[in-house]
Amino acid sequence: MIQFNGIHKSYQTGNNSLHVLKGIDLKVTSGEMVAVMGSSGSGKSTLLNIIGLLDVHDSGDYYLDGKLVKDLNETKAAQLRNKHLGFVFQSFNLISFKNAVENVALPLYYQGVPRRKRNKIAMEYLEKVGLTPWADHLPNELSGGQKQRLAIARALIGNPKVILADEPTGALDSVTSQEVMELFAQINKSGITIIIVTHENDIAHQTQRIIRLHDGKIEKDHKNGHYFHHSEDEKTV
Amino acid sequence: MFDIDKWQEIFNTIEKNKLRTFLTGFSVAWGIFMLIILQGSGIGLQKGVENQFSSSATNAIWIWNGQTSKPYKGNKPGRLITMKNDDYDFLKTHVNGLDQISGRYHVWSNVLAYKKQSGSYAIRGVHPDYQEVEKLTLLNGRFLNENDQRYKRKNVLISKLVGDALFKTEDPLGKYIKINGIPFKVIGVFVDDDGRDDNMQLVYISIATAQTVFGGERNIHGMVVTVGDANEKEAKKIEDDIKTKMANLHRYDPEDENAMFFWNSVEEFTKFQKLFASIRLFIWVIGIGTIIAGVVGVSNIMMIVVKDRTKEIGIRKALGATPGSIISLILQEAVLITAFAGYFGLVVGVGLLELVSDYIQTPFFREPEVDVSIALGATLLLIIAGALAGFIPARRAAAIKPIEALRDE
Numbered sequence: 001m002i003q004f005n006g007i008h009k010s011y012q013t014g015n016n017s018l019h020v021l022k023g024i025d026l027k028v029t030s031g032e033m034v035a036v037m038g039s040s041g042s043g044k045s046t047l048l049n050i051i052g053l054l055d056v057h058d059s060g061d062y063y064l065d066g067k068l069v070k071d072l073n074e075t076k077a078a079q080l081r082n083k084h085l086g087f088v089f090q091s092f093n094l095i096s097f098k099n100a101v102e103n104v105a106l107p108l109y110y111q112g113v114p115r116r117k118r119n120k121i122a123m124e125y126l127e128k129v130g131l132t133p134w135a136d137h138l139p140n141e142l143s144g145g146q147k148q149r150l151a152i153a154r155a156l157i158g159n160p161k162v163i164l165a166d167e168p169t170g171a172l173d174s175v176t177s178q179e180v181m182e183l184f185a186q187i188n189k190s191g192i193t194i195i196i197v198t199h200e201n202d203i204a205h206q207t208q209r210i211i212r213l214h215d216g217k218i219e220k221d222h223k224n225g226h227y228f229h230h231s232e233d234e235k236t237v
Numbered sequence: 238m239f240d241i242d243k244w245q246e247i248f249n250t251i252e253k254n255k256l257r258t259f260l261t262g263f264s265v266a267w268g269i270f271m272l273i274i275l276q277g278s279g280i281g282l283q284k285g286v287e288n289q290f291s292s293s294a295t296n297a298i299w300i301w302n303g304q305t306s307k308p309y310k311g312n313k314p315g316r317l318i319t320m321k322n323d324d325y326d327f328l329k330t331h332v333n334g335l336d337q338i339s340g341r342y343h344v345w346s347n348v349l350a351y352k353k354q355s356g357s358y359a360i361r362g363v364h365p366d367y368q369e370v371e372k373l374t375l376l377n378g379r380f381l382n383e384n385d386q387r388y389k390r391k392n393v394l395i396s397k398l399v400g401d402a403l404f405k406t407e408d409p410l411g412k413y414i415k416i417n418g419i420p421f422k423v424i425g426v427f428v429d430d431d432g433r434d435d436n437m438q439l440v441y442i443s444i445a446t447a448q449t450v451f452g453g454e455r456n457i458h459g460m461v462v463t464v465g466d467a468n469e470k471e472a473k474k475i476e477d478d479i480k481t482k483m484a485n486l487h488r489y490d491p492e493d494e495n496a497m498f499f500w501n502s503v504e505e506f507t508k509f510q511k512l513f514a515s516i517r518l519f520i521w522v523i524g525i526g527t528i529i530a531g532v533v534g535v536s537n538i539m540m541i542v543v544k545d546r547t548k549e550i551g552i553r554k555a556l557g558a559t560p561g562s563i564i565s566l567i568l569q570e571a572v573l574i575t576a577f578a579g580y581f582g583l584v585v586g587v588g589l590l591e592l593v594s595d596y597i598q599t600p601f602f603r604e605p606e607v608d609v610s611i612a613l614g615a616t617l618l619l620i621i622a623g624a625l626a627g628f629i630p631a632r633r634a635a636a637i638k639p640i641e642a643l644r645d646e
């Protein structure tokens with residue numbers, strides 16, 4: 001599903017160059033649920049953003065669903081994101097003036113689905129994450145856990161192959177974190193690949209595989225013994 | 238191009254961001270409103286004064302009798318100067334560049350009567366050319382002609398006001414009215430349209446008749462000549478020519494300002510035209526200033542709006558919005574708001590002018606109206622400005638990487 005061969009990424013700030021990813025080799029197969037761990041500033045978000053086509057890498061090859069990602073213009077990248085990827089952020093990133101249904105339905109707007117139809121589909125997804133009663137509420141009327149479930153519904157509605165979540169439980173208490181992780185597990189069971197960035201061990205341990213970043217390189221990449229796996233794909237580099 | 242879903246998305250955004258919409262709309266509506274009011278008032282003022290001039294020829298030189306104030310060749314000051322029919326003949330034959338010419342003989346107030354109706358009106362004796370000079374409009378009948386003058390016919394041209402007062406519903410043409418007990422036949426009815434009543438409180442008869450009936454001998458109270466399409470300079474030259482010749486004829490000091498009076502309407506009209514050119518220019522400057530202020534206002538607000546929406550743009554991009562769709566979303570919103578607000582300002586401005594023109598009816602300010610093409614042009618300009626003002630930051634926002642737009646600040 002996702003393959004990195006020697007990916008490098010640096011940030012330019014003024015005259016300084018910060019080398020964040022120093023040659024990442026990585027393969028994530030379809031249907032996997034992976035956690036990316038590492039200390040703060042180790043490049044986890046950078047890695048996820050490159051996978052998500054929200055940012056571009058400097059060198060190396062990136063294959064998304066078997067196709068080389070290279071010299072994408074913004075329009076092409078937007079279409080790929082819309083078709084293949086769903087995002088969940090630590091800070092939810094909901095549109096504040098749109099209610100729950102409208103927020104969930106937005107990816108379908110960019111797929112050209114007519115309003116009536118996309119709102120109907122959005123209601124189905126709200127039901128999946130248990131938010132039907134809050135359909136016409138604005139984001140600021142929802143709790144943190146509800147917001148994140150809303151964001152997950154939005155990430156799912158476009159029928160993505162991969163869900164990318166950057167510290168999805170970072171702003172939640174342990175009980176709601178658990179709810180969110182259960183939701184991810186369910187989604188993963190339906191065959192969707194999930195990559196979760198986290199620095200919490202008990203979150204990471206609810207996935208099949210943990211990748212540890214350190215100093216811009218993959219320090220460790222191992223199967224998670226505790227996880228009950230439902231698929232028998234190869235899971236190593 | 239027309240995409241119902243996109244418009245719904247835009248209406249949705251507008252509806253939920255009322256303050257922002259109001260601010261953008263207000264600066265546009267205000268600009269257009271001010272432009273309309275300025276334009277309308279300027280036109281009203283101009284029309285008022287033009288109307289004052291339209292009541293008589295703008296190419297005339299008026300001459301009145303006076304009294305000398307300087308001694309000249311043995312004559313003491315204080316001598317009355319009175320024009321005679323000879324002066325009329327003299328001007329006609331000795332001055333070049335004259336088009337029409339007429340004397341005026343006034344009888345200030347006299348009783349006019351028809352059957353049981355009567356009223357007191359002024360009587361003016363004039364030459365046939367006078368109709369052109371005073372720009373009288375004939376409602377029916379004819380003006381005084383050469384035969385009326387030559388045979389001193391007792392024919393009279395009455396104003397509509399006099400006709401209505403004496404004849405009520407009867408047709409005055411061909412009927413006889415008594416002036417000072419003497420019957421005069423009504424040959425025509427006129428209006429003199431400058432919004433003032435006193436130019437209608439009178440009747441015209443031929444000057445020869447007036448001199449005979451009212452004991453004027455060969456005296457003339459005033460004279461008026463027109464100078465064709467002479468410009469200000471040429472008219473001044475003709476005026477000076479008449480002045481010199483009159484001073485010579487009546488033997489007074491050519492420098493004496495009081496011996497006879499002159500009023501050159503070409504000069505006055507040119508002055509007013511210049512005044513109006515500068516008023517127009519002033520209105521344009523203010524108008525353009527208003528529009529520029531509107532453009533700057535719209536630009537500023539669009540800039541803020543786009544900055545405000547950077548994060549939203551980032552989210553939309555992460556969800557699959559292309560740069561093109563982002564730009565068109567912001568632009569169409571800007572265009573919609575400016576167009577609507579511009580139209581609103583236009584309607585309110587025109588409405589106010591209509592209202593005001595019903596209340597203000599002085600001869601100097603009439604029929605304020607708006608050049609709709611200017612108002613529409615200005616609205617269009619503001620729409621383009623709004624679009625442009627939105628386009629530059631929208632394009633920048635659409636071009637930045639989604640991750641930059643999404644970053645928390």
Ligand SMILES: Nc1ncnc2c1ncn2[C@@H]1O[C@H](COP(=O)(O)OP(=O)(O)O)[C@@H](O)[C@H]1O
Nearest residue numbers: 011012013020039040041042043044045046047
């Ligand atoms: N846009 C950027 N410009 C400059 N430096 C950046 C930018 N984004 C991230 N960094 C830096 O890159 C390093 C890695 O960032 P990040 O991938 O967000 O780390 P993590 O998510 O693991 O905490 C950090 O030192 C961060 O300050």
Ligand SMILES: [Mg+2]
Nearest residue numbers: 044045046166
């Ligand atoms: Mg991070």
